[in-house]
Amino acid sequence: MIKASLRGLLQRKLRLSLAVFAIVLSVGFLSAILVLSATLNAQFSTLFSTINQNVAVRVEAGEPGPRAPRLTAAQVRDLAATDGVAAASPEVSAEGVVPYRAGDDTPVGTDQALGFGVDGRDDPLGLVALREGAWPAAADEVAVSAHTAEQARVKRGDRLKVYLPVLNEPRTFRVVGVVGIAGGRDSLAGETMVLFQEAFAQQTFYGETGVYAGVSFSAADGVSQELLRDRITAKLPSGFTARTAAEVNDEQAAAVSTQFDFFTYILVGFAVLAGVVGVFLIYNTFNIIVAQRTRELALLRALGAGWGQVAGSVLLEALVVSAVGATVGLSAGIGLGYWGEAALAEQLTMDPVPVVVAPSTVLLAYALGIVATMVAAFIPAIKASSVPPVAAMRDLSRPDRSLLGLSLTGAAFALPGAGLVLLGALADLGGAGFLVLLGGAVLLLLGSLLLAPLLARPVIRALGFVLGRGQAGRLGVRNALRNPRRTAVTAVALTVGVMMVGTAATVIESFKSSLTEALGTSAGVEVLIQAQLNAAPDGTQGFDPKALERVRAIPGVEEAAAWHFDAADVAVAGQPQFVFATDVAQAARMFSMKTVSGSLRSLGARELVLDENTAEALGLSAGEQTKVRLGPVERQYTVVAVYEPTPLVSGILVGPAAVADFNGPLAMQGLVSLDEGVDAAPVVAQVEQIMKDYPGVRVGDRQSYVEQSSAQLDGLLLGIQLLLVVSLVIAALGILNTLMLSVTERTRELGLVRAIGLSRGGVVAMVNVESILTAVFGVALGLALGVGLGAALTQALIRLKFATAITVPWTQLAAYLVVAVLAGVVAAILPARRAARLNVLDAIAYE
């Protein structure tokens, strides 16, 4: 029996190789992602152990930031005198110290731009060492890392312009030395590094000389990190903590890898989708293979095989196929992970580390490959075992099974799901509305997948009127209709991905059009100044609001408003919030804000206004008092007004006076309105000139404002579109697979239609139409669900005033349909060729 099923396996190489390919694709994707993220973690662990290689204990302020307490030189000396300390390296540092490229005078674009103060002696912990020249000894001297020198195109003796945070202006220095990083590196991870004379750095970054942000200590021989940490902790001034290098490594590596979490989540989403779609594909493949083998299996039954043996032979086949598929997939995944790591290391200018293949990766890969396949093969196996022996003697024309049970189950999911979606969209449920909506969406999707075979008939018939031209086309339509289950299972591989894209596209399009409409109706922001951030906004990045004085002086400028953001560590009424600081009276004019209660006037210190959603969430109303905490500073504020939120303005607004409590004085956004009929382009150019000294600050017109506001959403859409591409590839493969099997199954019919006069081209057209109909059905179902859900979500957003109208992105939807047609055509190439090349006589005689 085992021999029979293994031999059967070898004889159906083509059909099964498609199933193997499906498994390879899903498993390969998943394992590549797991390998890549494990390797990335290893990469960052390596990075931080380099930084801390000679460090035993590190002392830092408990709450880092501009307001953190500093260590005095005396305190550092005292700590360094602790028994067991071998060497101490006090730290003076700042982020956002951006060098400018010599020649074109543009900021060197990097997320990490570090500045340090050095005391003229070699680094006692050996992290940085001079390669050439000398340490900076005067206020106008700097040393730079080799990577910085390369990026800024400077060498020893050149002049280097550097933007200084806190001072918030660029200054020019003379490069006196070039340093390298431990391990012969030019940089740790692609960051720029500028080293200043210590006293100058202290004065610039901390506002006084002789103070330090922290100290790193190395331990004497025989003193453990833990022991030294405990000894130092005993002597620490308040507000500081001491941690061992191991603790610091773990924390830093964890902090960095959380930056990649979003990335990992998207990839895991891909992998799950690939897995789910793969299950569909595998299920379909096994189902068809078993259907084709009905005679063979019935013969086995007639010869005395028990049903268990028949089911077992199908499952054994599945096991062999999945083990092969999972192994190949895992290998492909490791290869992909290796390639991805190499590409990322190159991107981050880090040395690549060997790929990490965790046992859990191997386990998950095989679990997906084998379990998914076994689950997919189980139902066909049961079906196979129930083949009556007489089927061996009969033609296998079993009547269509009723879709009633399946459809009723589908309706039992879909109807309540649709109800919940409507409830979430239309009823006023507050924040819970979205949960209700999403829960409903999941039910609706599940129900729709079960209803797909029922829907396939009318939808494909309707589509057939458009696509089924000529007799060949009509035969293709009939073939697509003949087994609605098969067509539906093949098509829905596309549905899930398309639904997600459809939903996202509809919400984003609606949001954008709402934004554009709002900008059109309000006084209008024509020019936008925007800081690019690499951390939560807290006033330490952006531009000096005083620069707007010069903007206001540009002819044609009506108003220019500075907006400060603080989202770093802010709580209002005890809850974490964002806070915006601006001139509220001006904002009310520029954005046509509407008052719910109170008045939208310019705010003094300790006054705020908020939108009605936030007011409701915090339980505040105009005239009430509430506590606002900005970092360590907590004050009592008065609610001056409650306003109606719009897609442009929502949240908590305070006056410019409150910026004094922000971490930094810089504005993140500048909004400029122009006089009637003034062209924005020349103003943008002039504002760009003014903002040139602030690295990372961009200037654009109104359209760029809309794009800016929806940039993150567009990124999300792009991610989901990539997801669609993955599901499209797998779905096209599924269509190819199904058609290939159908062509084999219908060999005799193909011979017949050829015998009675259908040309080769006609056969190709017939297979093409079936393929396209399948793809278009899957996409149409996905789009219908997606647009419906998108509209429901947008309706919920409209109730919260984040949007004003539902806009359906027709062109995008049409593009997805075109892509579906193309996918159908591509998927049909091989099966159609096979069908057209059949020898008429052989085909008619085919059993």
Place this chain on the structure above:
Amino acid sequence: MTSPLTEPRADRNPGAAAAAVDLWKVYGSGEAQVVALRGVNCALERGRFTAIMGPSGSGKSTLMHCLAGLDSVTRGQVSIGETAVTGLSDAGLTKLRRDKVGFIFQQFNLLPTLSAEENILLPLAIAGRRPDPAWYATVIDTVGLRDRLHHRPSQLSGGQQQRVACARALVARPEVIFADEPTGNLDSRSGAEVLAFLRRSVTEYGQTIIMVTHDANAASYADRVIFLADGQIVDELASPTADAVLDRIKRLDTAAVATGATE
């Protein structure tokens, strides 16, 4: 034995619906070579019902497949009406099948997705032609399917399915209909119905039919029976009865045994 059929040559007979001249068909090569047809010459007249008989392996099905343009020939010529079949491209063969030839198979070969009526009209639909309503009515009345037109093949009995296949072959009024063991899968009653129907279409409507069969009773419906053995035409019989056919077969078998014994 010299058959009168070796002369006259087919190309001298303009009245032939289908003809073969020195037709050879060889399968495989070397050791595995099988010669299915050894220089067959025949002309099958228009408006007649011709049966091709012979024992298994005599080449009767191969001859029909070659005549119908379903199989390539190794040597010799085949023509249907005025058209030379040998040497036609796939497109030419498609057009030939579309316009001049009808088929009836042992396995019925109906499309399961189409109703009886759609199956009958399929060749016309593929060719993009409209049926002649009067002829269509005649055909379905002759096969007696008027009340079954909207059924699917799976809802029809074997005999009914074969009658649908017959109607499909007839409705396009081809020059010639090739029937390959049309009663092979039917019980005797259904078989008799189908044969009577084929007979009528020849007698009443002048249709040309060439049928391959190994059933003497089926052959007795034909105007003429050609006997094949070892890839050659060895005998023929005009206006056959079942008994006469059986008698000839018996003689052929004896001859074959005798030949086998002398070798």
